[in-house]
Amino acid sequence: MAMTEAWLTQLPDPTGALEPVQRRGRLALTEQGFPSRRQESWRLTDLKRLEALFQLSLANDSSHVSIPDSWPTVPEQALRLVVNNTNDPLAGFDLPEGISILEGVELEQALGHTLSRCQCASEWPVELNHGVNQQILALRIRGKVPPIELVTFATDAMFMPTRVLLLVEEKAELEVLQVVIAKGHAAHSHLLEIHLGQESKVQHGLLALGEGKESLLANMAIEQEVRSHYSMVAVSHGWSFGRLEPNVVQVGGQASSSIHGLSVTAADQQFAVHSTMRFEGPEGTLDQVQKTVAADRSHSIFNGAIQVPRQAQRTNASQLSRSLLLSGRARVDAKPELQIVADDVRCTHGATVSQLQEDQLFYLRSRGITESSAASLLLRGYCKEVLDLLPLDAASRWLDGALPEGETNP
Amino acid sequence: MIRPDAELLLEINDLHASVEDKPILNGVTLHLKAGEIHAVMGRNGSGKSTLSKVLAGHPAYRVTSGSVRYLGRDLLELEPEERSRLGIFLGFQYPIEIPGVSNLEFLRVSTNARRQNKGQGELDTFDFDDHVRERLQVVQMDPAFLERSVNEGFSGGEKKRNEILQMALLDPVVAILDETDSGLDIDALRIVAGGVNQLASPDNCTLLITHYQRLLDEIIPDYVHVMAAGRILRTGGSELALELEKTGYDWVDQQLAAEGVG
Numbered sequence: 041m042a043m044t045e046a047w048l049t050q051l052p053d054p055t056g057a058l059e060p061v062q063r064r065g066r067l068a069l070t071e072q073g074f075p076s077r078r079q080e081s082w083r084l085t086d087l088k089r090l091e092a093l094f095q096l097s098l099a100n101d102s103s104h105v106s107i108p109d110s111w112p113t114v115p116e117q118a119l120r121l122v123v124n125n126t127n128d129p130l131a132g133f134d135l136p137e138g139i140s141i142l143e144g145v146e147l148e149q150a151l152g153h154t155l156s157r158c159q160c161a162s163e164w165p166v167e168l169n170h171g172v173n174q175q176i177l178a179l180r181i182r183g184k185v186p187p188i189e190l191v192t193f194a195t196d197a198m199f200m201p202t203r204v205l206l207l208v209e210e211k212a213e214l215e216v217l218q219v220v221i222a223k224g225h226a227a228h229s230h231l232l233e234i235h236l237g238q239e240s241k242v243q244h245g246l247l248a249l250g251e252g253k254e255s256l257l258a259n260m261a262i263e264q265e266v267r268s269h270y271s272m273v274a275v276s277h278g279w280s281f282g283r284l285e286p287n288v289v290q291v292g293g294q295a296s297s298s299i300h301g302l303s304v305t306a307a308d309q310q311f312a313v314h315s316t317m318r319f320e321g322p323e324g325t326l327d328q329v330q331k332t333v334a335a336d337r338s339h340s341i342f343n344g345a346i347q348v349p350r351q352a353q354r355t356n357a358s359q360l361s362r363s364l365l366l367s368g369r370a371r372v373d374a375k376p377e378l379q380i381v382a383d384d385v386r387c388t389h390g391a392t393v394s395q396l397q398e399d400q401l402f403y404l405r406s407r408g409i410t411e412s413s414a415a416s417l418l419l420r421g422y423c424k425e426v427l428d429l430l431p432l433d434a435a436s437r438w439l440d441g442a443l444p445e446g447e448t449n450p
Numbered sequence: 451m452i453r454p455d456a457e458l459l460l461e462i463n464d465l466h467a468s469v470e471d472k473p474i475l476n477g478v479t480l481h482l483k484a485g486e487i488h489a490v491m492g493r494n495g496s497g498k499s500t501l502s503k504v505l506a507g508h509p510a511y512r513v514t515s516g517s518v519r520y521l522g523r524d525l526l527e528l529e530p531e532e533r534s535r536l537g538i539f540l541g542f543q544y545p546i547e548i549p550g551v552s553n554l555e556f557l558r559v560s561t562n563a564r565r566q567n568k569g570q571g572e573l574d575t576f577d578f579d580d581h582v583r584e585r586l587q588v589v590q591m592d593p594a595f596l597e598r599s600v601n602e603g604f605s606g607g608e609k610k611r612n613e614i615l616q617m618a619l620l621d622p623v624v625a626i627l628d629e630t631d632s633g634l635d636i637d638a639l640r641i642v643a644g645g646v647n648q649l650a651s652p653d654n655c656t657l658l659i660t661h662y663q664r665l666l667d668e669i670i671p672d673y674v675h676v677m678a679a680g681r682i683l684r685t686g687g688s689e690l691a692l693e694l695e696k697t698g699y700d701w702v703d704q705q706l707a708a709e710g711v712g
């Protein structure tokens with residue numbers, strides 16, 4: 041489509057370690073054209089907001105991103121890295137034992153491997169990141185390492201592409217929190233690959249905070265070898281336009297995955313979560329709970345695919361989607377997508393859409409709590425159940441325990 | 451305790467109420483004075499919980515006629531939260547679970563709302579901690595329940611204790627206890643009843659809703675009212691409860707039939 045091409049031609053020439061990726065990405069974008077609502081996964085998307093990303097200026101070496109001093113301190117022992125497209129996140133760091141940089145041939149081999157295993161390498165948002173991103177943070181994790189906090193920050197109407205690759209070796213243990221912050225109409229395009237070796241364990245959190253007018257595209261590809269344990273907790277709040285796509289594949293079975301999500305929308309925001317869980321071996325488990333809170337005229341989308349092919353016998357998967365509608369004009373589209381071929385499996389799924397419970401509100405009010413305080417207490421409680429699961433004590437450090445309360449005009 | 455000169459606290463006159471346009475209360479009249487304990491008994495479905503919810507201001511119930519005056523005010527004009535702040539307390543038959551909301555925080559916020567109304571200062575988290583620990587003794591409740599979410603995963607008996615703990619903290623003028631005895635074993639019943647007795651004073655009154663005599667062995671009521679088809683059919687002293695235990699409620703049907711109701 042003309043618009044995509046016009047945008048592509050004004051980009052700086054590909055450079056750096058990701059140069060070939062950028063070339064291929066740009067080519068793919070030209071070939072694919074702009075997403076259309078005729079494509080199932082874009083059917084409900086407000087594509088105007090996706091187009092609007094092309095108005096932003098690409099963050100690169102010459103952009104200046106100054107780090108606010110409002111950020112909380114890093115917990116003791118933990119390592120904080122600031123990831124952006126403008127400078128080397130590792131400059132000036134001595135990495136702790138067990139964490140090393142992945143470069144050269146090793147990086148070449150690893151790069152994109154997990155995306156392919158998750159069958160999402162040529163998704164439009166992934167190609168978009170490929171096309172423009174010139175930096176990558178790629179780390180190898182051995183043994184039990186200190187927790188890592190990765191902060192990504194964009195401001196001033198910039199388009200910030202970032203990419204992270206974590207190669208977690210056999211039996212290694214990692215706790216990683218990603219904090220993605222945007223202000224001033226900025227947009228993020230984030231790409232993450234995590235490869236979990238056999239019997240490794242990763243606790244992964246994503247706290248994505250906009251201020252109401254920002255955009256987020258995030259694709260996360262997770263590949264799990266046998267007997268590995270992966271848990272993701274993804275919280276998003278304040279995005280005018282957002283699309284979060286976690287893709288998890290258990291390649292050898294006998295692994296456990298847990299995915300907990302909370303997306304909160306207000307005003308006229310639109311946020312979509314498209315998750316895919318694929319079992320390629322037997323006896324894998326999934327525990328997935330996706331919560332949404334939609335206020336005002338906002339629109340929340342959840343698509344949860346679970347794929348259980350024939351070789352994934354004795355899979356045990358459960359998926360629950362719970363939506364809270366705070367206004368009569370808010371909209372939630374929640375849809376499970378189960379593709380189950382194996383016959384000996386347990387797969388449960390459920391979806392509820394509700395309003396704040398009248399009986400809960402009345403109970404609080406009958407104890408002297410005003411209706412509006414009761415409503416915000418209930419809402420905080422609903423969100424807290426997910427927030428408390430974030431690693432590195434993220435909710436109390438980054439949010440003072442609760443998400444900021446926007447003005448809601450129901 | 452009946453005193454002829456006691457202040458009239460709650461005056462319910464010919465109260466009619468409906469839910470979803472279905473009439474449930476059909477003319478309830480009850481007068482509660484300071485120092486008194488009233489028991490309301492009656493079969494399931496007779497309208498006891500509805501009466502309690504109407505008094506506490508549940509928005510699902512609509513008062514169609516009649517009046518309720520509380521300390522000289524029109525109670526029905528007030529929001530539920532205002533009623534609580536002014537000293538109306540409802541102990542729920544089925545206390546509600548609220549995941550993610552800490553019991554301790556909930557208790558503190560509600561206690562402070564009531565204290566403010568009484569002209570007492572708000573308690574900060576430290577002072578409240580001491581205060582709540584002292585009040586826990588009224589129902590012999592384990593402090594561990596303070597750390598949990600409101601009523602979440604509590605057993606039936608623990609929920610009821612948590613209700614009486616709230617009563618102990620809110621220090622109500624009119625306490626309405628809806629089936630506080632249901633789901634309690636005999637030891638828990640004694641503890642809860644002991645708490646209620648301890649909180650009853652010459653300045654407040656209690657409306658006990660129950661359909662068993664056994665609670666009334668522990669808390670001796672001054673009056674017993676029998677409710678049927680949404681009104682008070684008969685009123686007597688504590689001996690009426692014993693009589694009901696023996697004779698059951700069959701006479702209720704006969705009386706209703708004779709009156710052409712039900």
Ligand SMILES: Nc1ncnc2c1ncn2[C@@H]1O[C@H](COP(=O)(O)OP(=O)(O)O)[C@@H](O)[C@H]1O
Pocket residue numbers: 469470474492493494495496497498499500501510
């Ligand atoms: N929220 C409600 N919606 C519909 N019907 C109700 C509601 N609350 C009470 N009722 C009906 O009102 C009648 C009295 O109920 P209730 O007050 O709970 O009786 P009790 O507490 O004496 O057992 C019953 O027939 C019950 O089904």
Ligand SMILES: [Mg+2]
Pocket residue numbers: 498499500543628629
């Ligand atoms: Mg009842």
